[in-house]
Amino acid sequence: MTPQDIPVALGSDHAGVALKATLCEALDQAGHPTLDMGTHGPESVDYPDFANAVAAAVLDGRARFGVLVCGTGIGISIAANRHPGIRCALVHDVTGARLSREHNDANILALGARVIGPEVALDALRAFLATPFAGGRHERRVRKLTPEWSPRP
Ligand code: RB5
Numbered sequence: 001m002t003p004q005d006i007p008v009a010l011g012s013d014h015a016g017v018a019l020k021a022t023l024c025e026a027l028d029q030a031g032h033p034t035l036d037m038g039t040h041g042p043e044s045v046d047y048p049d050f051a052n053a054v055a056a057a058v059l060d061g062r063a064r065f066g067v068l069v070c071g072t073g074i075g076i077s078i079a080a081n082r083h084p085g086i087r088c089a090l091v092h093d094v095t096g097a098r099l100s101r102e103h104n105d106a107n108i109l110a111l112g113a114r115v116i117g118p119e120v121a122l123d124a125l126r127a128f129l130a131t132p133f134a135g136g137r138h139e140r141r142v143r144k145l146t147p148e149w150s151p152r153p
Contacts, residue, residue, distance in 0.1 A: 003153055007033040008129070009063035011050035012113075013076065014042055016069025019113040019121055023067060026122055032129070035063055051079030055086045058107050066108035067125060073112035080108050085146055092116055097124035101131035103138050105149070 008027055012020035017039055027034050037053040039045045047070045054066040066088070070076040073090045080088035088108035089100030092115060100106035109128045111121050133142075135151065142149050 003064055005033060006064035007035040007062070008065050008067060009035040009037055009054045009057040010067045010069075011037040011054040011076075012039060012069035013045050013047040013050060013071075014039060015071035016076070016111070016113045017042065019111065019118060020067070020069045022118050023069070023121060023125055026125070047076040048079040051076045051088075052083075054108065055080045055083040055088075059083060059085050065129065068108055068110045069113050069121075070110075071112060071114040073110040073115065077108075077110035080110065085148070087142070087145060091124050091128070093120060094123045094127045097127040098131045101128055102134040103141075104145075105133040105138070105142050105152075 010020050010024050024034050024036050035057060038050060051068055054068055057063040058066045068076040068080055077088045077090040080086050086108055087104050087106045088110050089104060089106035090110040091097045091100055109125060
């Protein structure tokens with residue numbers, strides 16, 4: 001079992017459900033295992049519930065990374081970042097996605113479905129999953145966020 005065999009957990013509220021489905025399908029097609037933690041329909045739901053589910057999956061090892069989508073990405077990223085050990089990056093472009101991995105060892109990517117389009121979101125997700133943490137001086141800073149941090153395999 002390689003690290004790439006560990007699923008990516010996805011969660012969204014109603015505003016992010018369509019973009020989440022697009023991202024989930026793209027991951028499936030690329031051969032990445034996924035764990036879709038909802039929501040699954042257009043009914044109005046509360047974004048903290050899905051942020052909490054994805055954060056728990058990342059923290060307990062059921063997921064290697066998380067992806068969260070709400071209207072702006074703001075509420076769902078705030079909720080995820082309330083969990084110690086979660087470093088959720090709200091990103092609007094590929095550069096932010098890449099640097100969130102290189103510098104911050106982000107473990108959840110947050111996206112705003114009402115703010116960016118699906119192509120940008122897909123590019124950001126690909127960059128997020130493909131970019132390793134750079135280490136070096138960034139390790140000291142990440143430890144100040146997460147004292148028990150250690151490099152992932
Ligand atoms: C839901 O209407 C909306 O508030 C939510 O998706 C998100 O944008 C909150 O930050």
